[in-house]
Amino acid sequence: MKKGDTERYLSFIEKGSIRFYVPNADKDLTFGFVFQNAFVSAYDSFLTQSPCTYTVETIEDTVLWRLTYNDLQIIYDTTQIGNTIGRKACEDLYLKKTKRELSLLNETAEVRYANLFSERPELIKHVPLKYIASYIGVTPQALSRIRKRIS
Structure with a gap:
């Protein structure tokens, strides 16, 4: 997904790896990686259904299983386990993001x-x-x- 696109999917990586970066004329600024057996998405764009401010790319052969935004909302509305998995995934993303930010500062x-x-x-x-x-x-x-x- 390129900067300016809107994220339409929450994906699960069966195989491969993905990089998040901000494209820059001087040099790209990498800020995240996700590997197999994990969920991946330009999550802020996915949640708001608005254009993304960064790029998401595969860095090796990758196999993804995808859910659309609407499919995920149906899962949340109809299953307790879907809500639990969603909450735990969000909590995990938040903790990783906070740890990285503090690492860069300290x-x-x-x-x-x-x-x-x-x-x-x-x-x-x-x-x-x-x-x-x-x-x-x-x-x-x-x-x-x-x-x-x-x-």
Whole structure:
């Protein structure tokens, strides 16, 4: 989904990985990744059914199972388990977002990179280093220096 499109689906990733980024003339600003066995959506655009301010792209072969906004509303209206799953998914998204924001405000890039190894090892395995550098808020060259210091 490109910036300016409206998100029509809440998807479940059966296989693959997805990157969220803000396209920029100088460099893209990566702010999130989602991997298999997780839900993915440009969730703010999905909830408001308004144009998205960022881009969502696959970064490897990906298989998605999708629900439309209207289908999800029917599930919420007719099932208790649907409401519970929706609430838990929203809570999980909120906690991840808050943790990332606080990390960007309070930790060095080196600490953020080191934390990826313990907290999100799938990033290191599936994501190109240029995207990881953008995600932790440094240039690829700075990430190279961080990796050299850590090893």
